[in-house]
Amino acid sequence: MGRWLSLPEDQVRWSHQLQGSGHSGHLGSVVGEPHRGTGNAGERGPRGEGAGVLALDSGWLDSSPSLPLIRTPESSLHEALDQCMTALDLFLTNQFSEALSYLKPRTKESMYHSLTYATILEMQAMMTFDPQDILLAGNMMKEAQLLCQRHRRKSSVTDSFSSLVHRPTLGQFTEEEIHAEVCYAECLLQRAALTFLQVSSQGGVVRPRALQDPSHAYRCPLGPGCQHLFLLQDENMVSFIKGGIKVRNSYQTYKELDSLVQSSQYCKGENHRHFEGGVKLGVGAFNLTLSMLPTRILRLLEFVGFSGNKDYGLLQLEEGASGHSFRAVLCVMLLLCYHTFLTFVLGTGNVNIEEAEKLLKPYLNRYPKGAIFLFFSGRIEVIKGNIDAATYIYMKAAYLSMFGKEDYKPFGDDEVELFRAVPGLKLKIAGKSLPTEKFAIRKSRRYLSSNPISLPVPALEMMYIWNGYAVIGKQPKLTDGILEIITKAEEMLEKGPENEYSVDDECLVKLLKGLCLKYLGRVQEAEENFRSISASEKKIKYDHYLIPNALLELALLFMEQGRNEEAIKLLESAKQNYKNYSMESRTHFRIQAATLQAKSSLENNRRAMVSSVSL
Structure with missing residues (x-):
């Protein structure tokens, strides 16, 4: 078992040897290295200085039995990574809120907790494409980036390594600082991904100023009839360029860290597999993405320092996917996206099905009900023609079935x-x-x-399953037309004979009617329809999914009115009290997104109240 030695904090450095000790043996872990003076690294620093502790291999130095065992930055980092992998495991088993709750207490202090929390929100945003989810993920990723910045050295890897005169050695960085570099670069990379996701989500980025000021919006050249509105991510061109510089900093950091890992001076710290996994993720993502860009754009990017090698990018991601690191699953997801989507959208359509199935198989075995992996499994079946x-x-x-008896049926x-x-x-x-x-x-x-016994409005019901009312609701004329169809169906149910499906069908019609009324601004009527479903809960025989979804829709209605506390209670009830119903995972995704949004609004309101009181 390693022995412990107390050292001043400014002497804790990540290095491959113990300088000044006269011993050239490899420690294989973090060791102490004084960066000023010529004393032995094993000597105790002056009393009164902030002390760190280091684990040395047995036989190196005898430690004083009076010295207490104190948690080192390295052991704290190891603990954080273990906890983050536990949270990721919860997320992959569809326990979304549990994963976030597990991480949240340490998101203000631990860069890995903060990054993991933001990454889960980003994956959720990529699955829902909801603008609010995207904005929430972006804000959290920005907070994670600021936290990583605090853990970096004052002179960052990118800035330091770009200097040809004063090129620092690896020994000048603690293990925590080198992890902060890769986490910082990852935050920048994921924020860039969210930027593209925002632009593609429902036609543009939701930015109040852009919506109020036409000068901040770019309209489709097809004319005023075009429904797509593309908004710039940043307020003006200067900030847009700054955003590009941040992406370049991420790229340069990954590039230098990759060179570092390949160098002969590289020493593997206690958490090296997680660090190396992060480097492979970033280097692989950049190389693969850049290599798929058109030649003209790639030449322009090469002029400002970017380059992409497809084979090297795939190799890095494959190595990252095969490793047992925190980021292995992210490497797998990127590879699956490449094999099942990007090759169709940006490539020739020649998909390596065997490789995709090989990547997916161990995760399907471990997470047989995991929504993400079932999604990719379904995508592979579609590619195969199934x-x-x-x-x-x-x-x-x-x-x-929704045509009338006298209507022509195609x-x-x-x-x-x-x-x-x-x-x-x-x-x-x-x-x-x-x-x-x-x-x-x-x-x-x-x-x-x-x-x-005929289904009342099956096509409109399936439209709800696919969240179509959020789109149709933006067009009052279309919504009015659908409301008319639903009202007629409601009247037919009231006039028709009662049967075993009557209550289920009536509740379905009320749910869809409530949605239409909500989007038409008839809030009180919408609330009455949603509440009537809960009142009929015990009478519903088959469509049990209607109850938690009615609570969800009522909560969303309350959130629009600023009744966030009431909304949260409804959302908790929808999540905790109903199980094993149709489309449960989809409903849980929406419940989780709504809960985060409601809690965020509550917190922002409390902060605003505190600020106004202090003024």
Whole structure:
């Protein structure tokens, strides 16, 4: 077991040898190295100075038995990484709020806790594409970046390494400082990714000033009829250029850290696998992305210091994915995105299916219900030509069923026969059925009887499952038209004979009606419709998903009115009190996003009140 030695903090440096001791043996861990004077690194510093502690291999020096064992920066770093991997494990098992709650207490002090917290929010934003999720992730990533900055050396890796006169050695950095560099670079890289995500999310970035001032917006050249509005991420061109400089700093930092890892002087610290994994993630991401850009753009970027090598980028990500590090799963996700999406969008479409399946298999085995990995598994099946026929046929039947008896029906198909065919088209991926497919099959079963009871508005119900009302709700005329269809369906249910599905169908219609009323600004009526579903909770027989979703929609309505405390209570009830219903994971994603937004608004309001009182 290693022995412990007390040293002044300014003598704690990450190095591959113990200078001045006369011993050239390799320690294989963090050791003490005085950076001024010629004394032995094993000598105790003057009393009264802030002391750190270091673990040395047995037999090096006899430590005083009176010296206490104190947590070192290295052991604290190791503990933080272990906790962050635990949180990531919770996230990958769909325990989203548990992962964030586990991390949150230390997000103000630990750079890895802060980075992991922000990374989980970013992955959530990439799955929901909700503008509020994206903004929340961006704000948290900015906080993580500021925390990493505090842990860096005053002279950063990029600045120091760019100097040809005073080139520092690795021994001038503590292990914590070198980890701060890679975390800082990662924050910049992820913030850049969020910038692109914001631009592509629902046509643009939600920025109040840009919405108020047309000079900050760029409109589609197709004319005023175009629905897409692209807004610049930054307030003006100067800040936009500053953003580009930050990305370049991230690139340069990763480049220098990669050279550092490849150098003969590189010494592996206690947490080296996590550090190296971070370097491989960044270097691989930059090289792969840059290599896929058009030649003209790449030449321009090379002029300002960027370069991309596709093979090297893939190699770095593959090595990062195969390692047992904190960032291994991020390397896997980037590779899966490349193999299953980027090769289609930016490449020739020649997908390496075998490699994608090889990457995915161990994670599917470990997280069989993990939403992210099931998503990639489904994407691979689509590429292989295994289209989800059940959902397609269900949607076709759903639209046909909403035509009137005297209306002309396209396709020449009978909707009842189509509904009856849906259960036989079930497709399993990685031993699991797709959530939307399971939903379609369950809804189709009522048509298996000889005298089937029709679904009231199946196409409009599926539109809700896909969150379509958030888009349609921005167009009052379209929303009015849908409300008219729903109202007619409601009237038919009231006039028709009662059956085993009556309460379920009535509650579904009220949920969809409440959404339309909400987007039309008829808030009180919307609230009444949402509340009526909870009142019928015990009478619902099949569509149990309606209850937690009604609570979710009511909470979102309250949040728009500033009733955040009431909203949080509803969201907690929706999450904790209902299990094993259709599309549960999707609903949990939305609940989690809404909860974070409501809590953030509450915190901002409290800060504003404190500031006004202090003034």
